[in-house]
Amino acid sequence: MPLSLVKSAVEISQIKAIIFDMDGLLLDTETLSFESFIATAARYDLQVGIDDYRDMIGLNAATGIDILRAMLPPHLDAVAFKNEWLDVYRQLLLDDVPVKAGAHAFLASLHQMDMPRAVATSSSGQKARAILQKTSLMPYIQHVTGGDEVPAGKPAPDVYLDAARKLGIDTGDCLALEDSNNGTTAALAAGMKVIQIPDLAPSNRLPNPPDFQICTSLAEAASLIGLEIDISSPATSGKSRP
Numbered sequence: 422m423p424l425s426l427v428k429s430a431v432e433i434s435q436i437k438a439i440i441f442d443m444d445g446l447l448l449d450t451e452t453l454s455f456e457s458f459i460a461t462a463a464r465y466d467l468q469v470g471i472d473d474y475r476d477m478i479g480l481n482a483a484t485g486i487d488i489l490r491a492m493l494p495p496h497l498d499a500v501a502f503k504n505e506w507l508d509v510y511r512q513l514l515l516d517d518v519p520v521k522a523g524a525h526a527f528l529a530s531l532h533q534m535d536m537p538r539a540v541a542t543s544s545s546g547q548k549a550r551a552i553l554q555k556t557s558l559m560p561y562i563q564h565v566t567g568g569d570e571v572p573a574g575k576p577a578p579d580v581y582l583d584a585a586r587k588l589g590i591d592t593g594d595c596l597a598l599e600d601s602n603n604g605t606t607a608a609l610a611a612g613m614k615v616i617q618i619p620d621l622a623p624s625n626r627l628p629n630p631p632d633f634q635i636c637t638s639l640a641e642a643a644s645l646i647g648l649e650i651d652i653s654s655p656a657t658s659g660k661s662r663p
Contacts, residue, residue, distance in 0.1 A: 436614065436646065437594040438537035440584045441528075442479075443549055445600035445620035446639075447540070447558060449519035451478065455621060457510035464505075465497060475622040479543055479575050479601030482568065518556050523639035526650035528561035530643070537588045541580040541597070543568040543604070564588060576603040578611035585611070598642060602626070609633065616642045 445451035455474045462469045473492055477485045482503075490499035531538050539562065542549045546567025553559040564587035571579035585592045597608035600620040608615045615633050617624050618641075628634050636642040643650045 435594065436596045438539070438585065438588050438590040438596070439531060439646075440539045440541050440581060440588075440595055440597045440608070440613070441562075442597075442599045442601070442604050443540050443542040443553070444544060445478070446598055446618060447521055447524045447528075448552065448556065449521050450514070450552075451600070451621050453513045453519070454510055457506055457513060460509050461502065461506040465502075467493070471621065478620075478622055479599075479603030479607075482543075482545075482574075484574060514552070518552055520556050520558070521639055523643065523650050524558060525561075527639050527643050527648070528558060530648050530650055532561045537590055538562060539564040539566065539584040539588055541566050541584040541608075543575050543580070545569045575601075576606035576610070578607050581608050581611035581613060585613075596646070598639075605633070616645065618642060 441447055443450075444454070455471065458474050459469065469492075476488050476492075480488070486499050486503060489503060493499055493502060528538065540549060540553065542565070544552075544567055546565055546569060549565050549567050550559065553562060553565065564584060566580045566583040566587065568574035568580060571577075571583050573579045581595075581597060582592065585595050588595075592612040595611075595613045597604075597611070597613045597615045599605045599608055599615060599617050602617075602622060602625045605615050605617045605624070605626065609632065614631060617626070617633070617635050618638060619635070624635050626633060626635075634645065636645060640650055
């Protein structure tokens with residue numbers, strides 16, 4: 422069942438599938454990742470901040486390592502630092518995986534109306550499926566493509582191209598929801614309409630309807646495509662859901 426996407430009286434072509442980013446979009450995990458980055462840097466008396474972290478948002482592991490390597494002092498091994506950072510991050514996720522407000526309601530609404538849906542993430546596919554299962558989002562998602570399952574990660578379009586292929590939908594008929602600028606670049610390069618919901622980093626683009634629009638929340642994005650979702654309850658987590 423296609424959806425008509427309308428904003429400010431601008432009608433957008435029919436949408437036949439919706440593809441979601443994961444971290445920072447469905448899951449409130451970018452904040453945890455940033456906190457882990459700061460904590461790991463502090464062990465080496467390094468002064469880093471949000472601007473340093475923003476450069477790595479939405480990138481796959483290999484590209485992120487290159488940026489990290491340029492950021493760190495020469496005596497620190499970037500791969501070892503990243504592994505230590507990931508260990509801290511995983512510890513934070515053991516008890517609680519915070520879910521963005523409206524994520525369950527949004528996906529459940531799409532499921533009920535048989536709208537094809539997938540996740541295209543820079544995280545590894547195995548990690549993504551496990552964390553989506555833990556947060557009870559996986560039953561609403563038909564396919565997942567991880568950054569390690571395609572030749573090139575975001576900002577290359579590969580994850581979005583693969584997700585659309587798995588759904589059997591032309592990329593021009595897909596809407597992508599993203600938080601990061603790198604992810605937005607990837608989805609636009611794949612030929613999709615994009616709604617960006619910035620998380621830790623502001624958008625570096627101006628709205629360009631119908632191809633690109635900016636919202637402040639999943640609820641606003643849902644309303645933009647004609648869905649009214651209930652987010653009256655606070656954002657849930659993997660700890661509190663079955």
